[in-house]
Amino acid sequence: MVSQIVLPQHPGQTKRGSESDSSLDEIAEQKQKLFISALGKHGKHSKDLDDSASPKRWKSFWTSFRYLANLTPKEVDDFMASYVIYNLDWENKQQMTEVLGPSYQEKVGDCLKSYYGVLNHLCALGDVEKMYIPPWMSRKASVLENQILYERSIAHDIGLRAGDKVLDLGCGRGRVAAHMAQYSGAQVTGLNIDPNQVAQAKSFNEERGLHNNFIQQDFNSLPLPFANESFDAFYQIQALSLCKDLPALFREIFRVVKPGSKISLLDWISLPAYEPTNPEHAELMRRVKPLIGAVGTPTQESLETALKEAGFEVVKSENASIDGLQAPLIDTVDLYFRTLRQVILGLVKLHVLPRHFKTLINRLCLDGQAFVKMDNMRLATTSYSIIAQKPKA
Numbered sequence: 001m002v003s004q005i006v007l008p009q010h011p012g013q014t015k016r017g018s019e020s021d022s023s024l025d026e027i028a029e030q031k032q033k034l035f036i037s038a039l040g041k042h043g044k045h046s047k048d049l050d051d052s053a054s055p056k057r058w059k060s061f062w063t064s065f066r067y068l069a070n071l072t073p074k075e076v077d078d079f080m081a082s083y084v085i086y087n088l089d090w091e092n093k094q095q096m097t098e099v100l101g102p103s104y105q106e107k108v109g110d111c112l113k114s115y116y117g118v119l120n121h122l123c124a125l126g127d128v129e130k131m132y133i134p135p136w137m138s139r140k141a142s143v144l145e146n147q148i149l150y151e152r153s154i155a156h157d158i159g160l161r162a163g164d165k166v167l168d169l170g171c172g173r174g175r176v177a178a179h180m181a182q183y184s185g186a187q188v189t190g191l192n193i194d195p196n197q198v199a200q201a202k203s204f205n206e207e208r209g210l211h212n213n214f215i216q217q218d219f220n221s222l223p224l225p226f227a228n229e230s231f232d233a234f235y236q237i238q239a240l241s242l243c244k245d246l247p248a249l250f251r252e253i254f255r256v257v258k259p260g261s262k263i264s265l266l267d268w269i270s271l272p273a274y275e276p277t278n279p280e281h282a283e284l285m286r287r288v289k290p291l292i293g294a295v296g297t298p299t300q301e302s303l304e305t306a307l308k309e310a311g312f313e314v315v316k317s318e319n320a321s322i323d324g325l326q327a328p329l330i331d332t333v334d335l336y337f338r339t340l341r342q343v344i345l346g347l348v349k350l351h352v353l354p355r356h357f358k359t360l361i362n363r364l365c366l367d368g369q370a371f372v373k374m375d376n377m378r379l380a381t382t383s384y385s386i387i388a389q390k391p392k393a
Ligand SMILES: CC(C)=CCC[C@@H](C)[C@H]1CC[C@H]2C3=C(CC[C@]12C)[C@@]1(C)CC[C@H](O)C[C@@H]1CC3
Pocket: 123, 128, 131, 132, 133, 238, 239, 241, 267, 268, 291, 292, 293, 294, 295, 330, 333, 334, 335, 337, 338, 364, 365, 366, 368, 371, 382
């Protein structure tokens, strides 16, 4: 159980010492215990935070490190150039067309391949190999353990059972799919735009004897390659900002899931406190979008409206983090990557590492603290969770 994990106190915890904070802590702890015991009843591995489907950190680190060392100058240039899309927004079609041309959707797709083809290996140098900062669910748990907790909560929320077929949109390197399959016994179909990640997802899952499927496709190219009502459930983690037309995508998801199926979304949204006309807010947004790789910026309302229009009923809609904050987790990851950056810069200076490592790590680590600030100011979050259901027939 989470309470058995012995971990150093989180930096975010020591900064918050008031009486009201400590009673909030207690409430959160109680909620956490209830939550974990509920998950324990549901899942296969009830006793601990089983991470056998999780990547072995050092193996992943070295594999990705070698991959990055062998990047061609063109791959590095394409990765750097791909950031252009994060200064744009799907909402502003005119700007998209001016910068990327009339076939801007295709251009965004090309940029996403160049970006994720490199980013997934950069993320694997740290605790974000699954390429997401999870909701902050347990104060005592690490980033990886919070990911495991969150993924279990998805399985619980969408009622995953052994033998179910579940669709994972934007499946990355297939690590979440592997965990979901091992935890629930369901069979996952993962979809991703980046062939590099799809290949890794296949081998990672095959090595573990898991019969999950992985398909390379841009989810902006609809229809999705699945028959009507072919899935028992659906989940996606922080992929929706890459979607050009959310109502159309939700209609497709509605088509491919069976009546009664539940779907889980975890995503980046701007919060009511965010004012685009406030220069400080706008500047934070300008810095954070490229850091996290967000093209669009939905809101709770825009997501819920699009879901309802597609035919779904919204069952739950909330920020899944303790006290609505992810900042402690983001801060931990940012500190790690900034430290790694110093090491890399030193090794590049000594000519131990190729120069392009400096270019990559400088770009990656730019503005981590802006993300922490934006989260603390509650202007935006990447931990907004919605559970919705297709009505029973
Ligand atoms: C587009 C959205 C909503 C999510 C994309 C998921 C991930 C690729 C990003 C979410 C948070 C990002 C962070 C980093 C890399 C990309 C993400 C994992 C950093 C690790 C980059 C290095 C910085 O020092 C810290 C960043 C924390 C957040």
